[in-house]
Amino acid sequence: MGARALPQSQAVRRDARNGRDVTVSATASTRAAHGGARPVVVVAGMAFEARVAQGDGRDNVTAVYAARADLLDRALTAALDRGASGVISFGTAGGLAPDLEPGTLVIADAVDGPFGRIETDAAWSARLAEALLASPLAAQMRRGVEAAAGAPLTGAADKAVLHAATGGALAVDMESHMAAAAAAARGLPFAVCRAIVDPAWRSLPKAAMAGLRDDGTTAIWPVLRELAREPSQLGGLLRIAADARAARQSLAAARQVLVASGAFFPQFFPQ
Numbered sequence: 001m002g003a004r005a006l007p008q009s010q011a012v013r014r015d016a017r018n019g020r021d022v023t024v025s026a027t028a029s030t031r032a033a034h035g036g037a038r039p040v041v042v043v044a045g046m047a048f049e050a051r052v053a054q055g056d057g058r059d060n061v062t063a064v065y066a067a068r069a070d071l072l073d074r075a076l077t078a079a080l081d082r083g084a085s086g087v088i089s090f091g092t093a094g095g096l097a098p099d100l101e102p103g104t105l106v107i108a109d110a111v112d113g114p115f116g117r118i119e120t121d122a123a124w125s126a127r128l129a130e131a132l133l134a135s136p137l138a139a140q141m142r143r144g145v146e147a148a149a150g151a152p153l154t155g156a157a158d159k160a161v162l163h164a165a166t167g168g169a170l171a172v173d174m175e176s177h178m179a180a181a182a183a184a185a186r187g188l189p190f191a192v193c194r195a196i197v198d199p200a201w202r203s204l205p206k207a208a209m210a211g212l213r214d215d216g217t218t219a220i221w222p223v224l225r226e227l228a229r230e231p232s233q234l235g236g237l238l239r240i241a242a243d244a245r246a247a248r249q250s251l252a253a254a255r256q257v258l259v260a261s262g263a264f265f266p267q268f269f270p271q
Contacts, residue, residue, distance in 0.1 A: 038083040040265050042090045043076060043179035046216045049091035052252050059259055063090075068214035069150070072175060076182050086124065086190065086266035087183035090255075092247045093146065093171035093194035094153055096163040100170060100196050103246035105132060105141045105254050108192035112166045113148025113177030120180075121189035124266050128191055131263035137253055144170040146192050148177035154204040163200065171196055189266040193254060195247040198240055205233035208240050 042053040042063040050063035062079050066072035080087075093106060100106075107129045110119045125143075132141040147169035153159050162172060176192050183190035198204055207226040211218045227233055258264035 037265075037267070038085040041076070041079045041084040041087045043072070043087060043175050043182075044089075044091040044216070045072070045173065045175045046091065046212075046218075048248070049251070050216070052248070052255055053090050055255065055259065060085075060265070065091075065216040066214065067174075067212055067216045069174075069178065071215060072178060073182075076178065080182060080186055080188075084186075084188055086121070086188050087179050088190070088264070089146075089173070089176040089179040089192045089194065090251075091173065091175065091194060092197040092244070092251065093173040094159060095170075095196045095199040095202075096147060096159050096166070096172055097142075097144070097168065097170045098163075098200045100142065100199060101246075102196055102199055102243035103140060103250040104196040105137060105250055106146060106171045106192070106194045106196065107132070107141060107143050108146035108170075108176070108194070109143055111146050111148050111176045111180045111192065112169055113180075114150055115177050115181045117145075118177070118180040118184060118190070120191050121266065124189050124191045124263075127261075127263040128193055128258060131258055131261040132254060134261075135257040137250070137257060140250060142170055144168070146170065146176050146194060147172040148180075149174055152204075152209060154209065156201050156203045159200050191266075193258070195251040195254070197243050197247040199243070202239065202243070203236075204240060205236035206230070207233045207237050 037060055039060045039062045042061055044050045044065040045067050047065055050065040053063045054061055064075040064079050066075060107125055108120050110117055129143055147162055147166045149172055153172055171194055173194055180190050207223050210222040210226040211220060213219060
């Protein structure tokens, strides 16, 4: 995905190592419009997730994203150094519970990952869940544990193992443990809102991961090369594309509901 024009109320910061955008943040003028409140920092793995979180730039949100852990950690540290009211892990996730369909929204009570089990902020998580339950998204929302992993889980068997090992975690992503640890280290409230992409029973073809760049953007040519090498992956790729559309639609709808209700922010400041 190439660069795109951003509203004036947003600022783009680039990772010095690779020159790509890794942060989209509220500017001083946006913060002033919200009474000088510190922004909520959104942690995502992919650029499109950060764009969904950022919206049109009028809300007091700073979104950081990267697929590679060290890039994400550096962007997250820089964002928190500038000030934050809270940290929310927001984006897509792989399903672990076998009854969750693509597009299911998970509000996590805790994150179970490489840094152990870290609880989310109970009051903030309750507000997120209540806002979704009061909306047309109520039937799509589940609460439970979010697992976190240091590498992608692409096979159904691996997902089943992690589901059992975590005592029934609903979903898994690669960013929530980093967001949780960073928030805990700074005494900030932390929450998770994730939308299921690939369900527990779905194994991903290699082509589905081939185009993911370290910075969280995607490239089409590696995907096409992988398909040329093994055309039988096309069916699986089309299925995951449909899953991704469902997840993205749920994520965007959830963002709209949560911002409108004020639940997206750990402390609500009238718009």
